[in-house]
Amino acid sequence: xxxRKRMIGKLNRYLLQGLLCFTFGLCLVVGSGCxxxxxxxxxxPPGLHAAVDQTVVLSEIEGPAELAASLRQRLxxxxxxxxxxxxxxxxxxxxxxxxxxxxxxxxxxxxxxESVASDVSLLPLAKRGDVNYLxxxxxxxDQTAPWLADRDQRLVVSWCLTPVNSDRDLSPGxxxxxxxxxxxxxxxxxxxxxxxxxxxxxxLAWLNDKHAALETAMVRExxxxxxxxxxxxxxxxxxxxxxxxxxxxxxxxxxxxxGRWADAETQWQRALKWNPFSSAAxxxxxxxxxxxxxxxxxRHWASRSVVFGPTKxxxxxxxxxxxxxxxxxxxxxxxxxxxxxxxxRPVE
Numbered sequence: 001x002x003x004r005k006r007m008i009g010k011l012n013r014y015l016l017q018g019l020l021c022f023t024f025g026l027c028l029v030v031g032s033g034c035x036x037x038x039x040x041x042x043x044x045p046p047g048l049h050a051a052v053d054q055t056v057v058l059s060e061i062e063g064p065a066e067l068a069a070s071l072r073q074r075l076x077x078x079x080x081x082x083x084x085x086x087x088x089x090x091x092x093x094x095x096x097x098x099x100x101x102x103x104x105x106x107x108x109x110x111x112x113x114e115s116v117a118s119d120v121s122l123l124p125l126a127k128r129g130d131v132n133y134l135x136x137x138x139x140x141x142d143q144t145a146p147w148l149a150d151r152d153q154r155l156v157v158s159w160c161l162t163p164v165n166s167d168r169d170l171s172p173g174x175x176x177x178x179x180x181x182x183x184x185x186x187x188x189x190x191x192x193x194x195x196x197x198x199x200x201x202x203x204l205a206w207l208n209d210k211h212a213a214l215e216t217a218m219v220r221e222x223x224x225x226x227x228x229x230x231x232x233x234x235x236x237x238x239x240x241x242x243x244x245x246x247x248x249x250x251x252x253x254x255x256x257x258x259g260r261w262a263d264a265e266t267q268w269q270r271a272l273k274w275n276p277f278s279s280a281a282x283x284x285x286x287x288x289x290x291x292x293x294x295x296x297x298x299r300h301w302a303s304r305s306v307v308f309g310p311t312k313x314x315x316x317x318x319x320x321x322x323x324x325x326x327x328x329x330x331x332x333x334x335x336x337x338x339x340x341x342x343x344x345r346p347v348e
Contacts, residue, residue: 036237038256038264040291041230045330048225049161049186054132055088056161056226057095059122063139063157067215071137071157074219084332085227092122095129126164134162137222140189153194155214159222160187188225192217200232228331235287235320238280238305238313245274249281256284261291279309286321295325296337319343 046052058075061068072091079089122134140156162185197217198205204213223229237256240249252267265288271281282305289298302318322344329336330346 036239036253036257037234038237038253038287039259040233040235040261040287042233042290042324043228043293043328043331044231045228045327046224046226048159048188050333051087051133051161051226052085052228053087055090055130056133056135057092057122057126057129057131058089059092059134059136061137061139063141067139068137070215071139071218074215075222078219078223080223080227085229087227089135090131095122095125095131123164131164133164136160136162153210155192155218156189157218157222158187158189159225160185161226162186190218190221190225192221235317236313237287238283240271240278240280243275243278245271245278245281248274249278249284252281252284256288261288264288277308279305279314282308283314283317286317290321290324293328295321295328296339299325299339299342
């Protein structure tokens with residue numbers, strides 16, 4: 001009787017183990033067709049021109065007086081001060097005051113409606129004040145019909161950044177010099193949509209004021225034109241085939257999906273110990289290395305994933321990893337890596 005019970009117990013255990021293996025394999029097969037994405041943050045270079053560790057004079061902001069004044073104050077109050085992004089931004093009135101205190105005949109400014117001439121008249125004053133750039137803005141008034149529901153849901157500002165240092169001083173009366181001066185300027189319009197701003201900056205929802213949210217988003221995007229910023233991307237993870245070590249790859253995917261990249265990396269490394277040829281684990285490990293800016297290792301694993309699993313997904317990941325590294329080097333003005341660049345080119 002006892003022998004029969006032992007045999008039935010062993011059979012039940014074998015059946016249970018077989019059922020678990022079948023269920024796990026089925027989950028892997030089904031999961032391999034599911035798209036799993038994870039958030040990753042990376043540094044990107046300034047959208048306009050780098051002004052890190054530089055002094056920027058905030059010149060005129062044209063447009064509705066109340067809105068222009070509010071934008072000006074927010075820009076002056078919230079300039080980035082952390083290492084790698086900090087810049088000094090000062091009000092043009094402060095520059096004028098310094099000039100009037102130190103000179104008997106301060107420079108008279110021309111009409112603010114003539115932006116080039118106005119900036120030209122400020123250049124000698126800015127040079128004496130060790131200023132590197134002049135920043136001028138213009139609020140572009142929405143010309144759409146007033147009955148449109150989203151009329152107050154966006155803000156458009158055109159920014160112009162003028163470098164102060166040049167080969168020679170410019171005078172307002174020299175048309176040729178002014179033309180050269182215009183060519184040396186960096187300008188771009190920024191359009192901030194309220195819905196998109198709340199998605200990118202969820203903390204703005206706490207302001208409970210759409211105008212304040214739009215202005216704050218505009219200020220953040222403006223500083224992104226002048227200094228490096230962190231951009232949030234979503235990367236696609238690879239699902240494994242039901243092979244040894246696949247469980248660790250699946251577990252790593254769950255960790256990465258919630259932003260726990262360190263735990264995910266540990267799981268993918270364990271998966272490679274079970275199966276050194278797992279292209280899915282290699283692909284995901286490359287993304288984990290990029291998440292902590294270990295780009296040398298990231299490119300190593302990305303290239304290996306292409307070798308062992310030459311799919312378009314792995315090839316796109318290899319390009320994304322190198323582009324993330326290039327953006328990081330450009331953001332902080334770093335030299336090219338020792339291994340150079342393989343698949344990307346600099347943006348001209």
